[in-house]
Amino acid sequence: MINQRVERCAREIIENPYSFYEEIRSIDFMYKGSFFKYPGWYVTGYEEASAVLKDHRFQTRMPLPDTTKKYETLKNIQNDMMLFKNPPDHTRLRMLVSHQFTPASIEKYRPFIEKIAIDLFNSIKSKKKIDVISDFAFPFASLVIAKIIGIPDKDKHLFREWALSLIQSIDLTRSRRSIVEGNKTTLEMLSFFKDMIKKRKQSPQDDLISELLKQQKDGELSEEELLATIVLLVIAGHETTVNLIGNSLYCFLTNRDEYKKLKENPSLIKPAIEECLRYESPTQMIAREASEDIELNNVRIKKGDQVYVLIGAANRDPKQFQNADVFDITRNPNPHLAFGSGIHFCLGSALARLEAQIAIQTLCQNTACIHAGTAEVKWRELVGFRAMKEMYVSFEV
Ligand code: HEM
Structure with missing residues (x-):
């Protein structure tokens, strides 16, 4: 019964997933059901979610079925992404790039990221009303990832359409049309990146594409894997970050006391962003498949069963977090699962x-006040991600 209601009330769930999570959690922390036509185990408990993500018997898997040639290019590229690979291929692909993303490697971008944030803020602060997503979060996150990967600034506008299309094609709300669209987008992205790779082969730069090309020379990465890694980093590297910045500002606009606390005490920015990650997690769901029969918390999961870990629910599990539905920027400890496990x-x-801390700090410390431009926020039609279409605000500087 709950399944049918979910189909009918999809829009309501997208607007506010938390009462839906609470409802299924009250039945079971590991709920067996079928939502959006996808049967499987829907995990809402923190302990259970953590256990599934850490257990190698629950493997990542390709999001699309093997049925038609109409989206072959999309499927092939996903097949070469570390996100959908299990060891040993996963370990090899991840190790090739992991050193570039350690906190120490990232710290060297701080001055560059701070400059982007302040330049962008100066360009929008006098406008009457801005859309935080398209006027600030998106250009900000795109410029950062474009710099790291080695994509010219002039091409960064392409990321938005690419990300909107590819994210829609992996979400449980996807339609056949969105998958075919995703295939078209992949073809465009491949043509763009093949061209960039050719240029970098001729003249290497200090960027991630040039670095990966060295590893390709050493035979550690195939041409397809190189392309898939770049596509994954471009999409993962900006889509969820845009959403984190938008969602964080939304948390502050709807929790004014916490905003005041941050404004008066800027050193709270780190725990504040951790709380935004927990409270409005940009990724809401991670999918896994059982590679063998598994017993977990007294339930029997059969080999081949799909497991949907609702991290947005786990992050509000009252068994793990005191006052889980309260937004508290001084929460400590805050072992949320927003980045998976x-x-x-x-x-x-x-x-x-780092990006979210700098973005929110720039807005918070350079304005006297931020006002919500409209009473309601529009959320994108996704269940695996918490992402705003737009959010209008105005500043008093
Ligand atoms: C707020 C921003 C972000 C959130 C909430 C987020 C969330 C996640 C989550 C939940 C996973 C695990 C997926 C799984 O277990 O199936 C993941 C994996 C990944 N993320 Fe992020 N992400 C964010 C930003 C980024 C950025 C900035 C990059 C790169 C520049 C990135 C690159 C990746 C990659 C490559 C993986 C796959 C790792 C693997 O399979 O080993 N993400 N992300």
């Missing part, structure tokens, strides 16, 4: 954290 733990977490 286990071997697929987000590679870009240090970068995402």
Whole structure:
């Protein structure tokens, strides 16, 4: 019954997933059901979610079925991404780039990221009303990842359409049309990056593409894997970060006391962003498949069963977090699962954290006040991600 209601009320769930999570959590922390036509185990408990993500018997898997040639290019590229690989290929692909994303490697971008934030803020501060997503978060996160990967600034506008299309094609709300669209987008991206790779082969720069090309020469990375890694980093590297910045500002606009606390005490920025990650997690769901029969918390999961870890729910599990539905920027400890856990733990977490801290601090410390431009926020039609379409605000500087 709950399944049918979910289909009927999809829009309501997208607007506010938390009462839906609470409802299924009250039935079971590991709920067996079928939402959005995808049968499997829906995990809402923190302990259970953590256990699934750390257990190698729950493997990552390709999001699309093997049925038609209409989206072959999309499927092939996903097949070469570390995100959808298990060891040993996963370990090899991740090791090739992981050193570039450690907190120490990321720290060297701090002055560059701070400059982007302040330049962008200066260009929008006098406008009557801005859309935080398209006027600030998106150009900010795109410029950062474009610099790291080695994409010219003039091409960064392409990222938005690419990300909107590819994210829609992996979400549970996807339609056949969005998958075919995703295939078209992949073809465009491949043509763009093949051209860039050719240029970097002729004249290497101090960027991630040139670095990966060295590893390709050493035979550690195939041409397809090189392309898939770049596509994954461009999409993962800006989409969820845009959402983290938008969601963080939303948390502050709807929790004014916490905003005041941050304004009066800027050193709270790190725990504040951790709380935004927990409270409005940009990634809401991670999918796994059982590679064998598994018993977990007294339930029997059969080989081949799909497991949907609802991290947005786990991050509000009252068994793990006191006053889980309260936004509290001084929460300590805050062991949220917003970046996942286990071997697929987000590679870009240090970068995402630094970007969000700088973006929110820039807005908070350079304005006297930020006002919500409209009463309601529009959320994108996704269940695996918490992402705003737009959010209008105005500043008093
Ligand atoms: C707020 C921003 C971000 C959030 C919430 C986020 C969230 C996540 C999550 C939950 C996973 C695990 C997926 C799984 O286990 O199936 C993941 C993996 C990943 N993320 Fe992020 N991410 C963010 C930003 C970034 C950035 C900035 C980058 C890169 C520059 C990045 C690159 C990756 C990659 C490559 C993986 C796959 C890692 C692997 O399979 O080993 N992410 N991310």
